[in-house]
Amino acid sequence: MILHIAARELKGLFLSPLAWSILAVVQFILAYLFLAQIDTYMQYAPQLAGMEDAPGVTDVIVAPMFGNAAVVLLLVAPLITMRVLSEEKRNRTLSLLMSAPVSMTEIVLGKYLGVLGFFLALLGLLAVMALSLFAGTTLDVGKLLSGLLGLTLVIGAFAAAGLYMSSLTEQPTIAAVSSFGLLLLLWIINWAGASGEQVSGLFSYLSLVQHYDSLLKGLFNSTDVVYYLLFILTFLVLSIQRMDANRLPH
Amino acid sequence: MAQEILIDAEHLSRYYGPTCAVRDVSFQLAKGDVLGFLGPNGAGKSTTMQMLTGNLAPSAGTIRVRGIDLLDAPKRAKHELGYLPEQPPLYREHTVDEFLTYCGRLHRVSGNRLRVAVDQAKHRCGLGAVGKRLIGNLSKGYQQRVGIAQAILHNPAVVILDEPTVGLDPIQIREIRALIRELGNEHGIILSTHILPEVQGVCNRVQIINRGRLVFSDTLAGLEQHLHSQHLIVRLRNAPAPTEIQQLPGVAAVEVLDDGRLRLRYEGASPAEAIAETAVNRRWGLEELIPERRTLEQIFIELTMQDAHMDAGTSTATEEAA
Numbered sequence: 001m002i003l004h005i006a007a008r009e010l011k012g013l014f015l016s017p018l019a020w021s022i023l024a025v026v027q028f029i030l031a032y033l034f035l036a037q038i039d040t041y042m043q044y045a046p047q048l049a050g051m052e053d054a055p056g057v058t059d060v061i062v063a064p065m066f067g068n069a070a071v072v073l074l075l076v077a078p079l080i081t082m083r084v085l086s087e088e089k090r091n092r093t094l095s096l097l098m099s100a101p102v103s104m105t106e107i108v109l110g111k112y113l114g115v116l117g118f119f120l121a122l123l124g125l126l127a128v129m130a131l132s133l134f135a136g137t138t139l140d141v142g143k144l145l146s147g148l149l150g151l152t153l154v155i156g157a158f159a160a161a162g163l164y165m166s167s168l169t170e171q172p173t174i175a176a177v178s179s180f181g182l183l184l185l186l187w188i189i190n191w192a193g194a195s196g197e198q199v200s201g202l203f204s205y206l207s208l209v210q211h212y213d214s215l216l217k218g219l220f221n222s223t224d225v226v227y228y229l230l231f232i233l234t235f236l237v238l239s240i241q242r243m244d245a246n247r248l249p250h
Numbered sequence: 251m252a253q254e255i256l257i258d259a260e261h262l263s264r265y266y267g268p269t270c271a272v273r274d275v276s277f278q279l280a281k282g283d284v285l286g287f288l289g290p291n292g293a294g295k296s297t298t299m300q301m302l303t304g305n306l307a308p309s310a311g312t313i314r315v316r317g318i319d320l321l322d323a324p325k326r327a328k329h330e331l332g333y334l335p336e337q338p339p340l341y342r343e344h345t346v347d348e349f350l351t352y353c354g355r356l357h358r359v360s361g362n363r364l365r366v367a368v369d370q371a372k373h374r375c376g377l378g379a380v381g382k383r384l385i386g387n388l389s390k391g392y393q394q395r396v397g398i399a400q401a402i403l404h405n406p407a408v409v410i411l412d413e414p415t416v417g418l419d420p421i422q423i424r425e426i427r428a429l430i431r432e433l434g435n436e437h438g439i440i441l442s443t444h445i446l447p448e449v450q451g452v453c454n455r456v457q458i459i460n461r462g463r464l465v466f467s468d469t470l471a472g473l474e475q476h477l478h479s480q481h482l483i484v485r486l487r488n489a490p491a492p493t494e495i496q497q498l499p500g501v502a503a504v505e506v507l508d509d510g511r512l513r514l515r516y517e518g519a520s521p522a523e524a525i526a527e528t529a530v531n532r533r534w535g536l537e538e539l540i541p542e543r544r545t546l547e548q549i550f551i552e553l554t555m556q557d558a559h560m561d562a563g564t565s566t567a568t569e570e571a572a
Binding site: 001004005008011012015016091092093094095096097098099100101102103247248249 | 342
């Protein structure tokens with residue numbers, strides 16, 4: 001049942017020009033960044049060759065590209081997630097799901113997986129770009145996979161937060177703005193932690209970027225993975241609660 | 251009632267903050283019933299329907315669908331329900347076929363049964379020719395039909411239609427009414443409407459809801475009784491003085507209408523025969539003799555207006571169905 005809802009969501013996304021234009025724009029920007037990174041690498045390749053324990057192709061090209069991709073997605077993800085629940089409420093199509101024998105959990109999970117499917121397609125294009133380096137050189141597969149895992153988790157977190165914001169309002173734009181604000185805040189929250197001693201631990205734990213960085217370096221730390229999974233779970237549960245609350249008398 | 255009870259709603263209430271939209275509404279729907287739900291705007295029709303379909307949780311009361319409690323086992327109960335909200339819930343970017351297939355899947359219909367169900371629903375709602383078209387490009391009437399098709403697709407025991415004929419042309423309205431009557435044979439149907447003749451044409455039970463309370467609930471046959479007023483309309487060419495007619499047996503009061511016709515109120519059995527005889531004997535020149543019938547509209551207005559004058563605190567108006 002969840003999969004039927006997810007499939008419709010994904011199909012609905014690809015029937016709108018928004019999804020295609022976002023795919024195109026993101027791909028274009030990332031391709032440009034990718035080429036720029038390759039350029040940098042070519043420039044420093046002779047020096048790197050002489051160094052002992054020099055950073056490899058994966059460190060110089062793939063890791064920064066994934067890092068940039070996360071920032072680009074931070075801007076783009078709210079545009080995809082904004083409509084997911086708010087538009088159903090606005091167009092009154094939600095009652096189709098509500099009067100069908102499906103639970104709110106199934107509805108929210110279906111929606112989430114549908115959006116995630118779109119982001120995974122985007123990620124797939126990105127991965128292909130990185131893999132194309134295999135044509136001329138060899139990559140550190142471990143680092144590549146850890147980077148991909150990191151990006152998947154980051155996107156999963158973006159989608160969950162966006163879904164929750166979408167459940168709060170009937171206006172897609174408000175959902176977009178507020179999820180962008182939330183994500184940006186969580187992205188930069190460790191900046192505040194950098195100065196003070198007391199709060200820094202908590203803030204840098206909360207930061208989305210802190211956990212991503214270590215995965216990009218190829219450090220697979222279960223704390224980081226658990227952080228993202230908890231983040232996703234929290235926002236999914238909140239969304240389910242929020243949608244259920246719409247039915248209840250207040 | 252020998253028929254199977256499909257919906258059993260008891261003491262439903264729903265508050266929106268301090269406003270009470272539905273207050274202590276109870277009723278039953280048996281198989282084969284087509285229940286017409288009438289009421290002025292904002293009376294609580296849609297709220298009641300949303301509660302029956304699980305779109306809103308009632309503040310108090312219970313709903314059982316075929317004996318299954320909607321609040322305790324919503325999934326099982328919703329299997330038996332088909333619902334067309336006021337605004338049909340349609341994904342505009344899908345074709346009719348895609349949309350109906352999706353709706354079927356949501357109700358766990360799959361494989362060959364799904365194909366048959368979609369075809370049947372399309373056939374019943376006259377959608378055969380537009381299966382491949384985008385819902386967003388269809389006219390309002392066709393969209394409404396897709397909404398109805400969606401509600402009956404999974405062959406639910408109860409079909410709940412919120413103003414199903416709004417926005418349709420007269421021919422479509424006739425078709426939809428015929429469809430509702432046909433569905434009424436095997437399902438239980440609740441439909442809300444503003445159009446009073448629609449109720450008389452389609453329903454076999456009527457409920458009038460006003461300001462959140464059920465003010466009238468009866469079968470259509472029972473309604474017919476209410477419609478008989480104790481009046482005769484008479485036109486006489488050589489009318490005598492009203493006092494002379496009033497002396498006839500059975501006639502309680504005489505009223506001269508603007509166009510010269512007389513309106514006789516009687517008590518007990520109709521004195522029509524006696525009046526005709528007397529009129530012929532006394533050469534009054536009888537031209538018309540019509541038993542006056544009240545319209546559903548009059549009853550509707552009486553009930554809803556009288557209730558408006560009443561204080562909200564009193565609750566004597568609830569009449570239970572026989």
